[in-house]
Amino acid sequence: MAYFAHKDFFSDTGLYELVQRVMSGELTLSWYQPGTEPARCRPASAARGLTYADCNVGSYGYDAIPEFVRGKNSMAARGSLLWGTLPDIGYTVNRKSDVWSANVVALYEEAKTRRWAPAVDIPWSALAGSARPPVLEAATAQVCTVLEEIALVAMEAPGRWVYLINQEFLEVKSFLCGQMLDEARHVEVFRKRALTGGQGLKRASVPVEQALRELLAADTYPRTSLGINVVLGGLQVALFRHLAAIADNDADRRIFTLSLQDAARSVAYGVGALRCHLAAQPHQAHALCDHLLETEHTIAGVLGSPELCEPLIILSGGGLEAEQRGRGAARLRQWLRQTVDELFARLRHAGLGSYPQESRLPACFAAALAA
Amino acid sequence: MAAISFPSEAFFRELKRLMGERGERFRALGYFDVIFGVHVTPDRPGAPESRFVLGFDVFDCIRADAVAAFGNDVDFVLEGQLAVWREMLENIKGRGAADIAHGINTLTHFGDALRVRYDDPDGHDKLYRFAESIQEFFNLAAHVETTFPGVERAGATARA
Amino acid sequence: MAYLSTRDFLDDKAYLDRWQYTLRTGELDLSWMNVATERIACRPQSPRRGLTFRDLDVGSYGFSEMPEIIRENRSFAPRGAAMPDGLPDAQADVNLKSEVWAYNVEGYYEEAMSRQWNATTDIPWAELAEIELPETIGKAYAQLLTFLTEVEMIATDVPAKWLGRLNADFFEVKNFIATQAMDEARHAEVFRKRALTTGFGLMCASPHNENNLKFLRDGDSFAEVSLGLHLQAEGMVLTLFRFSEFISPTEADKKLFRLVMQDEARHVGYGMQHLKWVIDHFPEKRETIHRYLDEAENFVFGAGYCTEVTEPFIILAGKGLKRENIAEGIRITRRFQLKQIEEYFERLTKCGLPERRERSKLARARELMQAALDTPVGS
Numbered sequence: 001m002a003y004f005a006h007k008d009f010f011s012d013t014g015l016y017e018l019v020q021r022v023m024s025g026e027l028t029l030s031w032y033q034p035g036t037e038p039a040r041c042r043p044a045s046a047a048r049g050l051t052y053a054d055c056n057v058g059s060y061g062y063d064a065i066p067e068f069v070r071g072k073n074s075m076a077a078r079g080s081l082l083w084g085t086l087p088d089i090g091y092t093v094n095r096k097s098d099v100w101s102a103n104v105v106a107l108y109e110e111a112k113t114r115r116w117a118p119a120v121d122i123p124w125s126a127l128a129g130s131a132r133p134p135v136l137e138a139a140t141a142q143v144c145t146v147l148e149e150i151a152l153v154a155m156e157a158p159g160r161w162v163y164l165i166n167q168e169f170l171e172v173k174s175f176l177c178g179q180m181l182d183e184a185r186h187v188e189v190f191r192k193r194a195l196t197g198g199q200g201l202k203r204a205s206v207p208v209e210q211a212l213r214e215l216l217a218a219d220t221y222p223r224t225s226l227g228i229n230v231v232l233g234g235l236q237v238a239l240f241r242h243l244a245a246i247a248d249n250d251a252d253r254r255i256f257t258l259s260l261q262d263a264a265r266s267v268a269y270g271v272g273a274l275r276c277h278l279a280a281q282p283h284q285a286h287a288l289c290d291h292l293l294e295t296e297h298t299i300a301g302v303l304g305s306p307e308l309c310e311p312l313i314i315l316s317g318g319g320l321e322a323e324q325r326g327r328g329a330a331r332l333r334q335w336l337r338q339t340v341d342e343l344f345a346r347l348r349h350a351g352l353g354s355y356p357q358e359s360r361l362p363a364c365f366a367a368a369l370a371a
Numbered sequence: 372m373a374a375i376s377f378p379s380e381a382f383f384r385e386l387k388r389l390m391g392e393r394g395e396r397f398r399a400l401g402y403f404d405v406i407f408g409v410h411v412t413p414d415r416p417g418a419p420e421s422r423f424v425l426g427f428d429v430f431d432c433i434r435a436d437a438v439a440a441f442g443n444d445v446d447f448v449l450e451g452q453l454a455v456w457r458e459m460l461e462n463i464k465g466r467g468a469a470d471i472a473h474g475i476n477t478l479t480h481f482g483d484a485l486r487v488r489y490d491d492p493d494g495h496d497k498l499y500r501f502a503e504s505i506q507e508f509f510n511l512a513a514h515v516e517t518t519f520p521g522v523e524r525a526g527a528t529a530r531a
Numbered sequence: 532m533a534y535l536s537t538r539d540f541l542d543d544k545a546y547l548d549r550w551q552y553t554l555r556t557g558e559l560d561l562s563w564m565n566v567a568t569e570r571i572a573c574r575p576q577s578p579r580r581g582l583t584f585r586d587l588d589v590g591s592y593g594f595s596e597m598p599e600i601i602r603e604n605r606s607f608a609p610r611g612a613a614m615p616d617g618l619p620d621a622q623a624d625v626n627l628k629s630e631v632w633a634y635n636v637e638g639y640y641e642e643a644m645s646r647q648w649n650a651t652t653d654i655p656w657a658e659l660a661e662i663e664l665p666e667t668i669g670k671a672y673a674q675l676l677t678f679l680t681e682v683e684m685i686a687t688d689v690p691a692k693w694l695g696r697l698n699a700d701f702f703e704v705k706n707f708i709a710t711q712a713m714d715e716a717r718h719a720e721v722f723r724k725r726a727l728t729t730g731f732g733l734m735c736a737s738p739h740n741e742n743n744l745k746f747l748r749d750g751d752s753f754a755e756v757s758l759g760l761h762l763q764a765e766g767m768v769l770t771l772f773r774f775s776e777f778i779s780p781t782e783a784d785k786k787l788f789r790l791v792m793q794d795e796a797r798h799v800g801y802g803m804q805h806l807k808w809v810i811d812h813f814p815e816k817r818e819t820i821h822r823y824l825d826e827a828e829n830f831v832f833g834a835g836y837c838t839e840v841t842e843p844f845i846i847l848a849g850k851g852l853k854r855e856n857i858a859e860g861i862r863i864t865r866r867f868q869l870k871q872i873e874e875y876f877e878r879l880t881k882c883g884l885p886e887r888r889e890r891s892k893l894a895r896a897r898e899l900m901q902a903a904l905d906t907p908v909g910s
Contacts, residue, residue, distance in 0.1 A: 001750065001751065001822075002751050003748075005742060005746070009830075009832045012833070018836065023864075024861075036732050039729075040729070040730040042656070042657065042660040048402070049649070049652035049656060050656035050728070055723070055724060060727060060732065060733065075682070077733050080733040081734065081735045083735060083736065083738065086741050087742050087745045089745055090749075103493075109402065112651060113401030113402040114400065115401070117581075117647075119582055120581035122582070124575055128572075128574055135564075138564050149608065155705065159709075162687065162688060170719065174716040177713045178716070181710060181712070181713040183709070184710065188706060192582050192587065195589075197572065200568045200570045202568065203566045204606065204608035204613065209607050210538070210619050211540070214535060217532055237496070240499075241476060241499060244477070248471060253474065260499045260502055263499070264500040264502075268500065271496075294532070295532075298536065300546075300547070306563065309550065310559045322557070329554055336554070346492045361541075364541055
């Protein structure tokens with residue numbers, strides 16, 4: 001126990017007297033006239049329901065949150081009357097442009113409606129007794145082993161920050177909860193996929209985990225969001241899209257398509273948050289570029305790991321024969337080019353246009369992609 | 372049911388109507404908030420091309436219009452030759468839903484069969500945020516008797 | 532940066548050369564393909580339930596065979612995967628199964644995934660917004676909702692704080708925590724939205740309860756916070772939800788409380804099963820548990836200061852502010868408070884802590900409250 005009540009209430013005669021009075025009918029009604037804004041929010045769209053956007057009114061709304069949240073360090077609901085001695089809960093993230101994104105409310109609402117449950121939403125029985133060649137199952141199992149590692153870290157990232165973010169940013173915290181659920185779902189589905197194909201899990205990846213650990217260890221929330229949502233999230237989108245596109249059965253197509261939807265939301269938030277951050281704190285662009293330049297090697301760590309690269313070649317080419325591996329390698333080269341181009345496009349669009357110009361990635365890939 | 376020609380505004384309006392009839396399925400998939408374009412390009416010089424805007428809001432298709440040009444409100448455009456679209460739609464019709472070689476994601480993935488055009492990466496990413504709903508929308512073509520103009524299919528192949 | 536990878540991959544010539552060679556030629560090492568992990572093909576035991584974590588409880592992959600001390604895996608490696616040298620230390624603080632495990636945690640997770648409802652669409656908001664509650668009922672209800680939206684997300688923040696500190700082998704627990712985080716965000720959302728549709732908006736914060744939240748947040752072990760949060764706090768909130776459903780002013784509000792109750796019961800279930808696991812496997816922890824509950828119960832008793840919670844309850848239960856309404860409201864509220872405390876002790880007894888009642892000052896206080904229940908209001 002680290003925090004204790006300021007008194008032993010069982011010895012508090014004042015408390016006994018108050019309770020006696022109230023429970024004999026002498027209500028204080030101290031809360032009855034708080035002076036807060038009356039509100040009667042209504043859904044703008046009956047089909048959509050009552051969204052947080054509908055509740056964005058007056059002092060209750062997220063538009064009213066100032067850039068710097070001062071004097072509000074408890075979990076008291078935004079817009080409620082603060083009175084008495086409220087504790088300092090211990091939030092360390094109290095600046096709006098460090099967390100906010102113009103699309104975060106819409107993305108939270110979207111995440112809730114687009115939920116899915118791996119246990120029942122994937123046709124697992126379609127995989128049972130499948131005549132799929134063992135080598136393809138092995139490759140799928142290896143990819144899923146790595147994807148499970150990535151999902152564990154992607155689940156941990158919002159968890160590391162959500163309790164440090166000021167409660168005024170309720171909608172952002174709610175979105176992070178949605179992210180945790182999305183990634184829990186990915187941990188689940190990739191593990192289940194690896195354990196249904198007859199191969200079991202394969203090998204954890206040293207370069208992937210070293211890369212993930214570094215991305216996770218960013219020391220501010222904006223840097224974490226950049227690394228996890230934009231960079232790692234972008235890799236997840238690219239991977240899931242590719243795996244869905246080359247899937248040779250309905251179950252895998254569905255697994256990767258549904259996972260793709262989740263990952264794309266994280267990317268959308270990350271890009272939006274970056275844009276908002278740079279709009280309010282333009283001087284951070286240089287620091288964030290530097291951060292990207294320092295950490296971009298993690299992209300190579302993930303994509304270049306044999307535990308990911310090799311099974312992707314097998315799956316992309318359809319097998320282990322020389323011709324298949326050659327075709328698979330060619331497709332993977334094309335995919336890598338596209339993935340890096342898309343990452344650069346997102347970052348340029350968000351306001352980090354100088355990064356692509358200084359990045360070491362194009363030079364690194366040039367040799368490999370020149371084939 | 373009378374056959375509807377593809378590409379045409381009538382075709383997409385029929386998909387819109389069918390989506391309304393299958394509301395439960397789309398509600399189960401969640402909010403569907405995107406506007407995208409379909410650009411059917413000619414297979415040979417001089418042949419006509421067509422552009423359509425499809426708008427989705429909450430759980431419904433709210434717009435299915437033929438347009439002369441795409442505006443700034445379009446998140447992305449799916450572009451491809453008539454033969455590719457025909458092959459995809461015939462696959463959907465024959466199977467009840469696209470098979471693994473004829474899904475939108477597969478056809479657009481490397482831009483070989485269909486290409487994704489966009490100005491804003493956020494708009495592009497909406498193709499992925501709503502991937503399953505977009506596929507289900509095109510799968511509605513299984514319920515449409517569709518005719519195609521007499522065009523050759525040379526040079527238009529889906530994933531081998 | 533708090534951690535740097537052991538190498539800069541873009542500076543590692545051997546790494547890049549190998550990668551580029553693979554991409555150019557398609558020549559593969561394939562050492563990952565024949566690792567000595569168990570080969571299995573799990574199947575759903577119940578087709579209607581689908582493929583669950585329980586179906587995956589097989590051999591080295593399963594949770595049943597997981598040892599008490601996780602000695603081998605300090606990385607992000609999935610349980611059962613081959614672990615090559617060089618995996619980073621993920622710095623997990625919690626590597627003892629008894630700190631986190633609960634009977635049926637995998638079942639709670641699957642249930643949570645299948646029972647996710649949506650505060651935006653599953654409540655008839657358009658209908659509720661047109662209902663004019665009488666001022667006393669409306670304000671009392673808005674105040675109750677203000678309290679509820681204030682406290683709910685402690686049960687997001689506290690488990691999330693621990694999620695990354697748990698060993699990766701406890702992923703079933705991590706996944707359950709993720710569902711709880713989402714459940715509580717949903718609760719904070721639904722109570723906030725309901726308050727903002729009453730016509731009265733939010734009312735007063737609750738300082739004493741805020742201090743209770745900080746006590747929960749600052750627990751120094753996962754087992755401790757789970758005891759305080761899942762079992763004690765959420766257990767009492769579950770009883771409160773049941774009474775709130777009982778005193779709700781409309782049918783739609785009753786539905787609201789039924790939905791939140793489902794989630795809360797799951798969290799309490801986890802808390803109970805966790806405590807049961809601890810007591811079954813580590814009876815020497817009893818004294819530590821009692822000391823923690825001493826302070827937790829101190830906060831519970833101190834909630835007598837929260838007139839911003841008690842009085843709205845009285846008004847809602849008695850349906851008004853007239854003398855006879857208050858008398859009835861107090862009668863019902865006393866019954867609720869007694870039930871809340873009684874159920875708390877019942878849960879502890881069921882988990883293997885029957886002696887708590889004897890040592891607890893809260894139990895003594897309950898006896899006084901029971902006596903007061905027999906005394907007419909105003910006498």
